[in-house]
Amino acid sequence: MKIHEADARGIFAGYGLPVPPSKMITKAGDAKAAAEQLGCPVVVKAQVLVGGRGKAGGVKLASTPEEAVEKAEAILGLDIKGLTVEKVLVAKAVDIDKEFYVGMIFDRGSRRPMMMVSPAGGVDIEEVARTTPEKILKLPVNPEGGLMPFQVRRLASFLSSDKAVAKQIGKALKGLYDAFMGSDASLAEINPLVEDPDGKVWAIDAKINLDDNALFRHPEIAEMRDDASEDQGEVTAREADLSFVKLDGRIGCIVNGAGLAMATMDMIKHFGGEPANFLDIGGSSSPEKVLSAIKIILRDENVKSILINIFGGITRCDDVANGLIVAKEKLGLDIPLVVRLTGTNEVEAKEILASTEMIAALDMEDAVKKAIEAAG
Ligand code: GDP
Numbered sequence: 001m002k003i004h005e006a007d008a009r010g011i012f013a014g015y016g017l018p019v020p021p022s023k024m025i026t027k028a029g030d031a032k033a034a035a036e037q038l039g040c041p042v043v044v045k046a047q048v049l050v051g052g053r054g055k056a057g058g059v060k061l062a063s064t065p066e067e068a069v070e071k072a073e074a075i076l077g078l079d080i081k082g083l084t085v086e087k088v089l090v091a092k093a094v095d096i097d098k099e100f101y102v103g104m105i106f107d108r109g110s111r112r113p114m115m116m117v118s119p120a121g122g123v124d125i126e127e128v129a130r131t132t133p134e135k136i137l138k139l140p141v142n143p144e145g146g147l148m149p150f151q152v153r154r155l156a157s158f159l160s161s162d163k164a165v166a167k168q169i170g171k172a173l174k175g176l177y178d179a180f181m182g183s184d185a186s187l188a189e190i191n192p193l194v195e196d197p198d199g200k201v202w203a204i205d206a207k208i209n210l211d212d213n214a215l216f217r218h219p220e221i222a223e224m225r226d227d228a229s230e231d232q233g234e235v236t237a238r239e240a241d242l243s244f245v246k247l248d249g250r251i252g253c254i255v256n257g258a259g260l261a262m263a264t265m266d267m268i269k270h271f272g273g274e275p276a277n278f279l280d281i282g283g284s285s286s287p288e289k290v291l292s293a294i295k296i297i298l299r300d301e302n303v304k305s306i307l308i309n310i311f312g313g314i315t316r317c318d319d320v321a322n323g324l325i326v327a328k329e330k331l332g333l334d335i336p337l338v339v340r341l342t343g344t345n346e347v348e349a350k351e352i353l354a355s356t357e358m359i360a361a362l363d364m365e366d367a368v369k370k371a372i373e374a375a376g
């Protein structure tokens with residue numbers, strides 16, 4: 001689950017990170033009072049669940065309360081990567097001397113949580129990794145002992161040779177590690193962590209992604225979920241108990257089982273296609289689930305064909321087939337459906353689908369090739 005910068009700032013502040021004070025508003029007019037209370041200059045920031053807001057015009061400085069209102073007016077309603085800005089954060093601005101990147105992620109290679117820092121902060125860290133990888137220091141952390149003092153020193157001195165500044169950075173790194181572990185995050189990032197002209201360190205951006213499977217341990221964080229700011233397909237999928245991740249390709253996928261769904265995506269790529277999504281309809285698949293799955297996939301205008309790949313175990317192929325018939329009738333589906341159903345009740349399923357225009361596939365390879373061809 002993703003949460004807004006404002007909420008992530010709150011969590012970070014709770015772990016002692018140096019977060020400048022801020023106020024969340026939804027009406028531009030309220031920026032005046034917020035700016036007066038915080039003291040100018042302030043920075044007005046779009047609260048949407050995507051990065052790169054700065055580049056998209058969603059982060060603006062204001063030196064007077066009146067200007068804060070103007071900036072809030074300009075940002076509210078803005079479209080950033082398909083999401084409409086409905087809330088903005090007014091935060092006390094910091095004078096920036098240096099910008100650093102600091103982040104905690106899970107590293108699959110070392111199978112550990114890993115801290116990653118760079119003196120080239122403020123910009124896209126993937127870009128730094130591509131062009132100047134030597135500007136990134138990564139240290140895996142043994143979760144049993146936690147982030148060690150020698151690691152903190154090494155990371156902090158990689159960012160600053162000034163002892164007083166490095167000390168503050170070190171403290172921030174410990175806070176970041178504790179916030180990451182303490183909230184069961186899959187990612188916790190401050191980009192940028194900055195040094196002001198007086199040598200004071202501030203966390204002026206905040207990003208935390210939570211592990212959905214651990215949210216039951218953090219009811220106060222679970223409440224921070226903001227459905228309105230998420231990809232609506234993913235919201236609907238969660239409500240329908242489907243596991244769905246949107247991707248950028250042209251071939252919609254409806255599969256049962258996460259493993260088969262991954263294998264299906266791999267195979268699509270292997271034969272030169274691009275999947276439009278990952279979608280696992282799960283073990284017990286009623287016709288309603290199939291209908292919801294198709295609805296979710298059809299929201300995506302890029303989708304030019306849909307591949308249904310079902311291995312019937314507990315899932316009955318005839319249930320899936322009935323779901324497809326209902327979907328075709330109800331939704332007036334006009335894009336090609338390629339269907340591969342095998343296993344429990346496959347004979348019944350084939351009879352049900354025999355009189356339709358759906359493209360039947362013999363096996364997985366055949367299905368994938370037909371779906372790619374149908375997508376054009
Ligand atoms: P992002 O683009 O979504 O990552 O949003 P950020 O919060 O990182 O803001 C983008 C950029 O705006 C930062 O890298 C800074 O250069 C600038 N910025 C944000 N807050 C402040 C601030 O308090 N003072 C100054 N001078 N610049 C800021």
Ligand code: MN
Pocket residue numbers: 122191192205
């Ligand atoms: Mn940022």
